[in-house]
Amino acid sequence: MSQEEEVVRRQRERARILAWLLGGFVVLLFFITIAKTGINW
């Protein structure tokens, strides 16, 4: 594998992980807001 291919592979892998983390953070923020506003389900 050339260095350029390795750079692209790592960037893709990191972008995928970051996307999952950001998605998780949005979900967490939603639940934090629900808990802070005291809305009961």
Next chain:
Amino acid sequence: MPAIEMSNPAALPADWRDILALTKPRVMSLVVFSGLCGLLAAPVLPPLALGFTAILCIALAAGACGALNQWYEVEIDAKMRRTAKRPLPAGRMDRDAALQFGVGLGAFSVLLMGLATNWLAAVLLAVSILFYVLIYTVWLKPRTAQNIVIGGAAGAFPPLIGWVAATGHMATLPLLLFGIVFLWTPPHFWALSLFVRSDYAAAGIPMLPVVAGPQNTRKQIFIYSLALAVAAVAPWPLGLTGPIYGGAATGLSIGFVILAGRVLGNRATDPAEMGPEKKLFAYSVIYLFVLFGALVADRWLPW
């Protein structure tokens, strides 16, 4: 994965496994556990999302501390066998990237803690990060043999933060938990530093066994173990916990003192003959896990 030729590995974007390694996940697990126990031992529980966020923030802050510690100590880590393969000394990651990651993660954890739980918990979290990075890593560790004693306070914050995140205020029990981790840290790290003494000496870190010698260190381990035993059992006679915690703390602490006594009796200078030190180090990890587990069991079990 096929091998690749890299003229300058640090010029590549860091592999996510190396970014994860920067956060010292194994250290993080004990920090998260003690923080969770502090939170679960509190008289009131926050909503699940807020409790989860509090623990997440403690974990992120611990990760930030790990990253900043490795950023600062890259030359020292390169000299020690135990740490030479870490991403920074091994050249697999750019040093500035580690600094930015650590600062960003730390700031994010404090901000999220403040917004999700309360600002007292956020301030304590910020103090713990600054204490670990500035007081312990930068100031004390390279200068004094008492580095672990005062620096141990940084690791003692999580149960206090967990409690404060749940309740919004301080109390006697979480301060005692702080004291327990504070007194646990020196015998735990000194036991380790006895059998990796040559590593610390090579790196020029003035750990107690390097500066004061193994026998002096063994004496200190025993003295701290006695103090730890008193602090660990104290919540029970003070009426802050029940018999489950009291029984566990008493039994575990007797075991700790016995093992520390064996360390005191050992005269070995060769790491290969330091069985009692290795046993005490392993036991000290189990000790804290079981002690804090008993604290939570005591709070929630009906008898």
